Amino acid sequence: MKGSQYAVIGLGRFGSSVAKELIELGFEVLGIDRNEEIVDEMSNVLTHTVVADATDEEVLKSLGIRNFDCAVVAIGDDIQASIMAAILVKDLGVKNVVAKALSELHGKVLHKIGVDRIIYPERDMGIRVAHQLVSPNLLDYIELSKEYTIAELSVTGRISGMTLEQLDTRKKYGCSVVAINKRGGIVIAPTAEDTVDERDIMVVIGTNEQIEDFQQAVS
């Protein structure tokens, strides 16, 4: 959201990467970590940085944490600290709290205390890598529900130069090409005459099964 302010608690590998990217995207970021060295490293990159223990309510209050639109609890290894920091920021009134979980149980606890979004970076990345290993032309995907997915598929030599009419994905596989990312720009809602060419990326929507069928047929 434009003008939003973010607080990132814990500037380890995950937290610092979230914080840096938010800065790149043009947002203001307060970074909090109890490790002075880590805070020093990030002090030139982030809008504000503080060395503080995020499990200390008074510290969080004095930082005015309730004025932030979103807090990211990126403490991983110290599960107790992660849970305490999450409860405190939620209790102090931060509307949108996102937290990283190390395990299913850690995630369940975060969910119970009202954390709005729980991220499992290692688990999710592992799943993604496995999908990409078995389907090399699958570049990325978003699961819309248990059944439906949006996937980015690279255009293989087998279908290069074909129009969407020739591909006929809806009739043959049930899935639809909703965009084609070409070198010169993205074609949103392409028509039947639009072609897919090698090195283009197709954005396809459908059930997991439909997308898999399509992908196997073109690879």
Ligand code: ADP
């Ligand atoms: P990653 O796997 O992303 O590197 P870590 O768990 O190793 O995650 O790092 C989390 C960061 O959170 C560390 O830099 C650590 O100093 C910081 N941290 C841990 N507990 C607290 C706390 N109570 N208050 C503030 N920062 C904390």
